[in-house]
């Protein structure tokens with residue numbers, strides 16, 4: 001599958017600037033040109049108030065230069081703008097990436113002109129669609145491609161389908177993956193550019209446009225044209241990959257000042273909505289530019305439907321181009337300056353773009369049903385084979401004449417036809433099963449969404465009830481004191497709760513729809529099963545020769561292999577879930593640990609600044625902490641972890657076997673690892689000695705260190721399993737060993753590794769490696785599990801088809817008995833499946849334990865520092881731990897992010913202090 005260059009994926013928002021020509025009204029009012037393009041990237045904006053005769057040029061600073069990715073002025077044609085901004089997004093969309101182009105700027109600055117254009121000068125919409133279809137036609141890849149188009153407008157914060165206006169106002173919904181969707185939107189599937197143009201024209205006629213003083217054809221809404229290119233392989237397969245690239249083209253309404261547009265009544269209300277949503281957009285741009293797309297600055301997309309819809313385009317998975325528009329006129333100086341400031345900020349936004357590859361995902365519960373179906377199918381086929389063999393034996397006794405007749409009756413061609421029919425019935429069944437699973441997935445997502453909304457509402461209701469209770473109590477008290485005051489009304493329902501209430505209805509309707517579709521598919525599956533059993537009945541009643549029996553056996557085998565594959569996929573899915581959870585835990589621990597580190601560093605600086613004397617026990621903890629958390633120690637532990645997860649390297653060390661230089665772990669690395677192993681043993685021994693000291697001496701501040709160090713004990717056991725040498729270190733805790741001693745130990749180990757008496761183990765280790773290498777195929781997509789990667793190579797029906805192909809090929813070739821060849825294939829295939837099983841391994845929990853122990857230790861030190869001493873801490877420092885433990889009133893959906901944000905913010909605030917003291 002064709003991929004795009006790396007720079008495409010880590011993408012900085014492309015910002016273009018277009019200065020339109022002065023219009024008649026501006027010329028009439030005597031406006032001068034204040035915005036000039038200097039070169040292809042630079043523009044200058046001059047303040048019209050500047051006095052040209054002032055030789056000292058006191059206002060010089062008001063002449064401001066801006067740099068953009070590309071700049072156009074009145075001389076630029078529509079084609080120039082399209083080629084420089086949008087044309088090169090098309091390849092990406094076809095390759096399965098998202099892209100967005102949006103026109104931004106004040107009213108009358110030329111946004112609609114750029115996006116839609118005129119009949120004689122078509123804009124970006126039409127040019128892009130034309131080129132998109134041409135590119136699809138020219139594509140040489142063997143893919144089934146379909147193009148879907150939708151066109152909506154956001155008018156007064158309401159979404160209207162421009163291709164199906166009768167559908168009323170539509171709702172926004174966030175799916176389980178956090179993607180924003182428009183519920184009930186009409187997506188037209190088209191196969192030619194003409195059709196899509198007709199749809200576009202139809203939609204444009206429906207877009208809300210009015211005349212204002214600033215623009216005769218002012219767009220009163222934001223229009224979003226979405227084109228999705230969906231491609232899948234022509235070969236049907238349960239592991240089939242679907243590639244979906246989406247292109248959003250957005251023509252925003254323009255910012256406007258009531259004085260400038262002279263709007264009243266309805267127009268003014270529209271203007272207020274437009275300004276509000278554009279303000280939300282500007283806020284998002286501000287927040288995103290400050291964090292450069294990476295930091296922890298909270299970006300509030302929820303403030304308007306526009307920002308919710310543009311969430312991916314601004315801060316997510318999309319390559320985005322912003323075409324900013326300004327008027328060159330002096331009368332529009334203020335608008336132009338504001339627009340340029342935002343456009344300048346937007347340049348800092350960074351997006352990570354990833355290909356939208358949807359491996360047809362399977363729901364876990366569905367696996368169970370498929371597995372049991374396949375099992376019963378196998379049992380049935382086996383029973384049939386047994387029965388046929390018995391009958392054959394009887395038949396042999398009955399007489400050879402009957403068999404001959406049957407053989408003639410079922411000629412070779414007929415048998416092949418029956419096989420083909422059986423296999424295609426089986427394929428169709430798998431297809432239906434896949435659709436069923438997709439529906440099940442979809443249903444599950446809808447269910448999760450509904451539950452989440454219900455949770456949001458119930459949380460809010462609970463908070464409101466609590467607030468009401470408190471208010472009632474206060475009112476009661478006031479009344480008792482004779483203070484009769486007007487009763488306050490309760491808090492207003494927040495927007496996200498109202499949105500949740502609104503979204504529940506459509507979600508339930510959607511669920512009913514998917515259930516109905518599921519029922520229909522189940523019926524179809526039942527019919528398919530009946531059909532295949534009828535085909536089987538057509539097979540010869542009595543197996544007349546071994547070839548026929550082998551064909552049945554092979555059919556059985558195909559089912560068995562399918563079953564194994566399904567089981568493997570199911571296991572992978574489970575494992576991925578577990579890994580995802582582990583990742584999350586690690587991430588949380590990492591953040592907590594960093595926070596603890598910062599606090600400890602600050603507290604230590606404070607103690608040192610104030611010249612306080614630290615209890616010996618705390619001092620010991622400090623040295624242990626700084627020693628262990630130094631980068632070197634962590635690297636060693638990580639190395640050890642890598643090493644421990646590599647069975648071959650572990651085996652080599654255990655057996656002191658030299659490793660072949662061509663193999664994955666070089667002797668150097670191995671030596672380092674052995675030395676690391678020993679260093680870690682030393683650390684572990686130190687820990688134990690501290691543990692003993694703490695057990696006997698302390699419990700002073702109620703710090704249960706033992707619990708914090710539990711994981712280090714498990715680390716010890718890991719070390720002892722890996723290297724025999726560590727046992728020696730354990731018996732004799734090397735408290736006084738220096739680094740030179742460690743080096744000697746390491747050399748000794750090296751020497752031992754050269755000993756020849758472990759030849760046999762070495763051989764075993766090599767043969768294991770050979771089998772492993774066979775499994776380790778190059779990874780196409782690093783985000784996928786390697787096992788899944790290799791499974792997708794073994795397509796469902798391909799082995800069966802190959803076998804039949806071989807049967808046909810080998811028919812006329814006496815040198816290659818077809819069935820024997822097929823058997824070979826089957827056993828090879830079975831071997832592959834077994835090796836795939838070997839590939840699926842869990843992640844040893846040592847990483848999590850290690851991080852967990854670091855966090856615990858950080859917390860222990862923190863507690864000791866905060867103990868009953870009389871040190872006065874700065875208030876921001878005292879707030880931190882409380883902050884991240886405290887439960888918040890935020891929307892539960894945002895709670896996790898809010899916690900993380902708070903922690904990062906706290907870290908950010910304290911960073912420079914830490915640097916001053918320690919770096």
Ligand SMILES: Nc1ncnc2c1ncn2[C@@H]1O[C@H](COP(=O)(O)OP(=O)(O)OP(=O)(O)O)[C@@H](O)[C@H]1O
Pocket residue numbers: 019020021023074105106107108109110111112113114215217218219220252253254255325
């Ligand atoms: N580059 C250009 N060359 C020639 N005419 C232009 C150019 N840009 C804009 N115009 C003209 O200026 C007028 C206003 O442009 P347009 O309607 O595109 O503005 P807009 O930014 O979309 O405004 P609004 O936000 O109010 O919808 C139109 O008559 C348009 O034809």
